[in-house]
Amino acid sequence: MEPNRALASWLVARRREIEAAMTMSLGPASPSAAAPETEALRRFRSFAASALVRGQAQAPALDGLKPNERRVMALLRAWTDAAAQVSGPQGEEVRAALEPLVDHFRLSLRSTSTGRRTRGAPRASRRAVIAAIDRVADSFIAIDIDTGQIADANPAAGSLLGVSRDALLGVDAMSFVPESERSQWWTELDAMAECDETRHFRASLRDATGNRVDVEASATRFATRSRTLALVMARTWSSAAALAASGA
Secondary structure, three states: OOOOHHHHHHHHHOHHHHHHHHHHHHHHHOOOOOOHHHHHHHHHHHHHHHHHHHOOOOOOOOOOOOOOHHHHHHHHHHHHHHHHHHOHHHHHHHHHHHHHHHHHHHHHHHHOHHHHHHHOOOOHHHHHHHHHHHHOOOEEEEEEOOOOEEEEEOHHHHHHHOOOHHHHOOOEHHHHOOHHHHHHHHHHHHHHHHOOOOEEEEEEEEOOOOOEEEEEEEEEEEEOOOOEEEEEEEEEOOHHHHHHHHOO
16 A cells, blocks of 8 residues: 555644544444443544555554454544544545555454354354344344443444444443433333343334334334343334324
């Protein structure tokens, strides 16, 4: 690659603006300051700036990191999109310069023992289940009942909430629920911890931009040795249908 000192300087100078644009696009899925994925993003910025100055992508510093690889890559894509957005007419040039560096960082992360351990290698049966869920038109969200964090989601859920599905991983599910509705959601999750019966309920979510989304949901309990998940399937429903069903 050719050195691009001008882009490296620009990325450093506009760092806050790029981060603000990324936060705006991710909404509740934005990483917290203490999250390991935030540290991974910081190290990527340093790696990218150094590579652009030198004209050579050296191995990024990944020692001590314990991030979720899928979420890291979703955040890097969001950061690249934000940089392209902030750069205006030069957006595609900025994106083209950053994408090889994102790929290099991903391969380095994947080659580390931490990346492999965090990412995991799903068995064939699990891969088949994941593929089937990904094809479902309804939104699928797996929520850790104890922590309330999103353990997994399908592309339809990402579309419903306005962010990529991988950006949802590890995020507090309640951050995508209106405050007035959180008690109901916790009631349903608590019920999942106590019984195996499928729960059916109507509730609301809010997408990354804060817009309310009314859904019909069903939740099924799935327990492993380490945790218990609520597997939530949701589809939108119109306010008019809800009023008619309630007899109003």
